[in-house]
Amino acid sequence: MNTSPVIEARDLNLTFETNDGPVQALKDVNLTINKGDFVSFIGPSGCGKTTFLRVMAALEHPTAGTITVNGMTPDEARRKRAYGYVFQAAGLYPWRTIARNIKLPLEIMGYSRADQDTRVEEVLKLVDLDGFGGKYPWQLSGGMQQRASIARALAFDADILLMDEPFGALDEIVRDHLNEQLLELWARTEKTIAFVTHSIPEAVYLSTKIVVMSPRPGRITDVIESPLPRDRPLDIRDTQAFLDVAHRVREGLRAGHSYD
Amino acid sequence: MTEPVDTTPSRWASGVTGIVFPVLVVLAIITAIWYAVCVPMNIHGAVQSAERAGVVVIPEDAKTRREMGGVALALQNTGEISDVWSQDRPRLPAPHQVAVELWKTTVLKKVTSKRSLIYHGWITLSATLLGFAFGTGLGILLAIGIVHSRVMDMSVMPWAIISQTIPIIALAPMIIVVLYSIGVQGIIPKAVISAYLSFFPVVVGMVKGLRSPDAMQLDLLRTYSASKAQGFWKLRLPASMPYLFTSLKIGIAASLVGAIVGELPTGAVSGLGARLLAGSYYGQTVQIWSALFAAAILAACLVAILGVIERVTLKRMGMA
Known part of the structure; x- marks a missing residue:
């Protein structure tokens, strides 16, 4: 496995100026994400996990420290189309069919018509939505809509996928299914994935690396390299190795809260 | 046991009758109120024209009548009530008068007419x-x-x-x-x-x-x-x-x-x-x-x- 760093954060700090005074969303964050990693960020609300993801995407800018994405600043990386971003809500345009929703980034980035069509076909297959291109979002279930939004993020060949609680609004049964599919998709496409979640089982099941964060100020309290194999059936969640990792995550979360 | 027979009309039909009937009722009520209001509004005029035509009206003095309320005047001259809906220049024209005027000035007039x-x-x-x-x-x-x-x-x-x-x-x-x-x-x-x-x-x-x-x-x-x-x-x-x-x-x-x-x-x-x-x-x-x-x-x-x-x-x- 090639292990060149894709994302590198050094002494990253970010302070929001609010009416109640400054809020430190990120404090002295150091992290390296290697190519092909599946990294989960877990922690309670306000721990800065989403903020960190937004910094990678250049949606927020750090007040101190450095971060590089593919060796570039996040802004440059965005212009080079280094990443696709998946939000908590699918955010599909109700006036566009699924296929045309997936075309949205391609239109904006100026791909040719023919190229757009072949890419839409490809990514629809990738997320198992073959044949749904002509449907409108309201005709699809919540899980299918979220898959369509993942397809939209994959359509333009970004090798990094930034996912902000993409399955947070879905029920657990659908979420299990999508987790399985996401792992499959990750194995097939060899993307680097940064994934924000609230769920310990989800983080442990999906990740090669789990970043545990805690709030006030937002910081990293533990980074766990998962000992689980890359090939993971759903029932791996009943094994001792899985439970051990989950336990360590829980410990890390508790430690972060201890001096609240 | 027999299968229950669905006797309800289709959703469309019940939806339409379900809407049309209440709407017609409201329309009928508004029209009825309108006709009723014509009585106190127009009775002064109706009584006056009846008097000119030689009918004995109560009270006979025009000034007293002018100061009277429409309802009171109508109650004393019930014979003139039917005229309140057919005057030439009523204070409040009756619905059918407006409808007839609308018909005359749209369908029956050439569109180039100044009265169309x-x-x-x-x-x-x-x-x-x-x-x-x-x-x-x-x-x-x-x-x-x-x-x-x-x-x-x-x-x-x-x-x-x-x-x-x-x-x-x-x-x-x-x-x-x-x-x-x-x-x-x-x-x-x-x-x-x-x-x-x-x-x-x-x-x-x-x-x-x-x-x-x-x-x-x-x-x-x-x-x-x-x-x-x-x-x-x-x-x-x-x-x-x-x-x-x-x-x-x-x-x-x-x-x-x-x-x-x-x-x-x-x-x-x-x-x-x-x-x-x-x-x-x-x-x-x-x-x-x-x-x-x-x-x-x-x-x-x-x-x-x-x-x-x-x-x-x-x-x-x-x-x-």
């Missing part, structure tokens, strides 16, 4: 549509400016709101006089007043519509490095469509009011406003009411047409 409501309706409608087009265009442009520029938001929006607090009846004569003094007359001044009334709902609705995409939608476009223009054409404008149509329906009704008001201060010779004015000069209440109804019917048709366009457009966009 179709002719007058067209005069008003053309000013309405022109003003509506001006107003909608202006409203959309202002909304785009307001959404994209904080300066415009701060400077234009308060004036747009203030503009609507001035009674149009006070402003209309000034607009017409000022435009007349620079040589503009005819349809344009009326259209300007229409535009003045109709741009406002469009501005308010479109500002709301263009701002309707949430932060997540805007962030998504940022991750694509989309330009402001792309954000406008691909996200803001389509997202604003439902808001636009709601505004247009309010705007077109306001436009019609504007065109009619624009016809009042000029002593205009044609248009629904002119019919209203002429009717009130000569005490032709039937004419006033039929012009009012013509305006109401016209407004209803315009709003209904917009409703159809809205349904078709949003359906084609997959939003309805």
Whole structure:
């Protein structure tokens, strides 16, 4: 496995100026994400996990420290189309069919018509939505809509996928299914994935690396390299190795809260 | 055991009868109230004409009658009540009198006739549509400016709101006089007043519509490095469509009011406003009411047409 760093954060700090005074969303964050990693960020609300993801995407800018994405600043990386971003809500345009929703980034980035069509076909297959291109979002279930939004993020060949609680609004049964599919998709496409979640089982099941964060100020309290194999059936969640990792995550979360 | 037989009519049929019946009941009640109100409103006139025709009426003194309430007079002259619905110049014409007048001045008159409501309706409608087009265009442009520029938001929006607090009846004569003094007359001044009334709902609705995409939608476009223009054409404008149509329906009704008001201060010779004015000069209440109804019917048709366009457009966009 090639292990060149894709994302590198050094002494990253970010302070929001609010009416109640400054809020430190990120404090002295150091992290390296290697190519092909599946990294989960877990922690309670306000721990800065989403903020960190937004910094990678250049949606927020750090007040101190450095971060590089593919060796570039996040802004440059965005212009080079280094990443696709998946939000908590699918955010599909109700006036566009699924296929045309997936075309949205391609239109904006100026791909040719023919190229757009072949890419839409490809990514629809990738997320198992073959044949749904002509449907409108309201005709699809919540899980299918979220898959369509993942397809939209994959359509333009970004090798990094930034996912902000993409399955947070879905029920657990659908979420299990999508987790399985996401792992499959990750194995097939060899993307680097940064994934924000609230769920310990989800983080442990999906990740090669789990970043545990805690709030006030937002910081990293533990980074766990998962000992689980890359090939993971759903029932791996009943094994001792899985439970051990989950336990360590829980410990890390508790430690972060201890001096609240 | 037998299978239960579905005896309920289809959903469509029960839906229609379920709506039509209550609507007819409400209509019947309104009409009944109208006929009833005609009695106290018109009884003075009915009694007076009966007296002229030689009938003995109570009380005999005209001055005493004038000071009496309509209900009391009607109770003392029950024989004259039937006449209240058929006077030439009633204070309040009965529904069938208005209906007959409407029929006579639309279907039975040539459209080129000066007494045809179709002719007058067209005069008003053309000013309405022109003003509506001006107003909608202006409203959309202002909304785009307001959404994209904080300066415009701060400077234009308060004036747009203030503009609507001035009674149009006070402003209309000034607009017409000022435009007349620079040589503009005819349809344009009326259209300007229409535009003045109709741009406002469009501005308010479109500002709301263009701002309707949430932060997540805007962030998504940022991750694509989309330009402001792309954000406008691909996200803001389509997202604003439902808001636009709601505004247009309010705007077109306001436009019609504007065109009619624009016809009042000029002593205009044609248009629904002119019919209203002429009717009130000569005490032709039937004419006033039929012009009012013509305006109401016209407004209803315009709003209904917009409703159809809205349904078709949003359906084609997959939003309805």
